[in-house]
Amino acid sequence: MPAPLPVSRAARDLPESISRVNQRQELVHITLDTPTPGRRGQREWQQCADLLAHPDGLATWREVAAEWLLAEYGEAPHQTVAAGVRSWYLQVPAYLATLLFHHERRVPSLRPEDLSFRIAARGKPEPAGIAVANRAFACLPDDPAAGSSEAFVVDSEDRLVQLLRARYVAHAARFVRAYQPTVRFGARNLWGAATDALDVGMWRAGKQNGDEGAGVTDAELLLRDCSGPFTSASTLHPATDEHGRLGWTRRKESCCFHYMLSEGKGPCRTCPRVIPPL
Template sequence: MTMATGAATAGPAVTAASTLARTYLDLVASCEALNVRIASEASQALLDGAELTRSEKALDAFIDAEAGRIEERHRHVPRRDVAASRALHDYLWSVSLLMSGAWYLERRVPRIAPQDVRVDVAAAAFEIVPGSDFACLPDDPAAGLPGVRVVAHEEALRAELRASVAEHVGPLLTAVGPHARRRSRALWGMAADDLVSGVWYLGRVLGQEDRAVQAATELLPTAIPPFPGGADFRRLAGRDGRRHLTRTRLGCCMYYTLDAAQACSTCPRTCDVERLRRLEAAD
């Protein structure tokens, strides 16, 4: 029996999860520094983000693995609070960028629960199974899909992003805080920094730095609880008249304790003269 030619072949059904998976894959492909695997089902052998908030054993493994990486790379044993801060920074930056990146690329804000993130502590990598819960604008083609929430306008979508990040990271900040020897304001300062810097980084790798800085500034124009400060970008005038973008972190990622000569360019310890030197050297 011969099959009829020209018959339409149905493709896989478009769902909220498959739509979000494509966005995550585009994001990971664009961001070399984002060490995230997109999976169809969760790896049960890995810790999930919720375990870090309720199990001291899991949290110790998370911090110990970072301490081991620091010792290997920098040839010294870090203080416990430094390892905790560095591990926290990596988590905040990576998971926040999954949410902010989907917002920046597609104007969609996923709600990622801590249990939806798997942590490969040995490889300093993350895994996520895309869910069906995200917010979008009324004109989004995904607006009618099951699980998708429609919000009225851009500011409502920005509010969704701030709320999604805060809801996800809040329990982790509480759990890691004593190990990092940080209080609430400093911890939420780190969260704000990593939310803003992720958008900034994405814009730079896409050749859209000005657009990304504008987006990050609209996202956090000033302190919006629980975030204690805004994006606060500014420009430094170089010797050739060019004006270079910079900002000063609200919290500290503690990198300066690993390499005092190479504190982050946005660290409060890095003066504007040194920032300009680095920025001009990179051109």
């Protein structure tokens, strides 16, 4: 397991937290404040609030996703394209929230007005960068920054979890309202994807840090005693692979529709079309 990263008493703010979590992961680069224009060859930043207020931007993203699928597979089924954009968008607030909670026990603003992202310029058009425009965050009483003007202190870990869920649900609900009229998905499908994004985010945070079990524990904590709009508690559970090695797997709450591509593979082994609800 990597050694704990040092926390400077002179640098206790959200920028320092973001710097530390960026050292723990390479999936999406996270930055603070208003993002600068992309370098040549990079895609432009998009504010989440603007995208949700003008869903034509989501349609444009689906066009980019369709072009990528055509290049990769020679076809781009509507449901596969729509499912890709659905899950990639929800990754933005979910990944940011789970990283900062797992590593820092901090919860940033997840308001669409405070988050921006840009998608990868090459390959799969998923988010490659996330920017946070608000330096405020919630934390626990023993956080080194608990006395700062940017910190909102809650009295227990359970309260911090509740706040994370509430902030994420508020963002996801705005996405569901904007996206659902443009695709052939019901609310259950979209909230299943929102549940997946949190569960996978915590699991990934643990794996990236060399302690998969800690990520599983935090996923269970985050989705414990959850009811609507989340579609389940964490579905992570121990499993033995084909070589007899014990590890972790999960049942997805939403389908990626990759089985619609003419590869003849059928649904994933963890798809809700294959595995009944736990």
